[in-house]
Amino acid sequence: MVTQANALASVYARSLFELSEQAGGHDKIAEVGDELEQICELMRADRTFRELFASPIIDREKRGEAINRIFSNRITDLTLRFLLLLNNRGRLSVLEAINDSYIGVMQEAFGRVEVSVFTPAPLGDEQRDVIRGRIQSAIGKEPILHQFTEPDMLGGIKLRIGDQLIDGSISTRLKRMKSDLITNGPAAMRERIAEIIDDAGGDTGA
Numbered sequence: 001m002v003t004q005a006n007a008l009a010s011v012y013a014r015s016l017f018e019l020s021e022q023a024g025g026h027d028k029i030a031e032v033g034d035e036l037e038q039i040c041e042l043m044r045a046d047r048t049f050r051e052l053f054a055s056p057i058i059d060r061e062k063r064g065e066a067i068n069r070i071f072s073n074r075i076t077d078l079t080l081r082f083l084l085l086l087n088n089r090g091r092l093s094v095l096e097a098i099n100d101s102y103i104g105v106m107q108e109a110f111g112r113v114e115v116s117v118f119t120p121a122p123l124g125d126e127q128r129d130v131i132r133g134r135i136q137s138a139i140g141k142e143p144i145l146h147q148f149t150e151p152d153m154l155g156g157i158k159l160r161i162g163d164q165l166i167d168g169s170i171s172t173r174l175k176r177m178k179s180d181l182i183t184n185g186p187a188a189m190r191e192r193i194a195e196i197i198d199d200a201g202g203d204t205g206a
Contacts, residue, residue, distance in 0.1 A: 006101070009094050013101035016082055017109070023078055026110065033106050035079045036099045043096065053092045063087055107144065115143040118150050118158040118169075135159070 020029045043050040052058065052066060064087050071080050086092045107114060115135060117123070123131070128145060135143040139161070150158075156169040 005094055005097055008091070009097035010101045012086070012091065012094075012098045013105055016078075016098070016102060017105045019078060019082075021109075028076075028078070029106055029109065031076060032079050033102055035075045036095075036102055039075075039079075039083075040096050040099045053095060060087055060090070063092075111141050112144050113139065113141045113161060114146065116146045116148060116160040118148050118153065118160075120149065120151055120153040120155060122149055123147055131157070135161075 016032065017029060020032045024031075043053055052063065064084055067083050067087060068080070071083065083092070083095075086095065086098075103114070113135075117128075117131060128147070132143050132145060143161075154170040156171075158169050159166040
């Protein structure tokens with residue numbers, strides 16, 4: 001069911017993206033994306049507002065009138081009409097999934113990629129710039145970094161790009177060293193240790 005909901009959200013997101021592109025190119029795409037994100041933030045922050053969008057017991061006509069009152073002259077006509085369309089079709093409950101999908105389509109069109117960065121301690125500006133530069137060089141797209149701290153990490157860094165997790169944490173390296181020692185012997189372990197020593201100068205660990 002989750003896959004079906006994601007597929008549905010992707011269809012709506014793609015349709016909204018195309019309408020935004022026709023209405024004003026990249027500027028309109030970004031504007032609509034900002035509005036969707038702000039609406040989703042309201043849903044996450046305000047339980048009453050979330051219930052207005054998600055509750056199955058609210059009459060659709062009354063909900064549409066409420067949406068008009070709340071958002072008229074506050075968001076673009078395109079975004080408002082999109083919300084009313086979702087309401088008429090009983091799809092407002094998947095708005096957050098639509099927003100996530102829209103962001104992905106938008107970033108792809110703009111040559112960007114969302115990257116989650118996990119480190120044991122917050123990164124400094126210089127470290128972020130280095131990581132951003134290396135990722136851009138590797139994948140040829142501008143990375144939009146989202147930083148998360150995981151104090152339980154021994155050191156190193158983990159990256160999530162889309163569905164792919166790139167784990168460069170020291171704990172993971174140590175597990176690989178143990179596996180290599182068992183399967184390949186001391187030579188493999190020496191190679192792993194050399195890798196860690198080589199990276200030590202730019203380590204992001206505590």
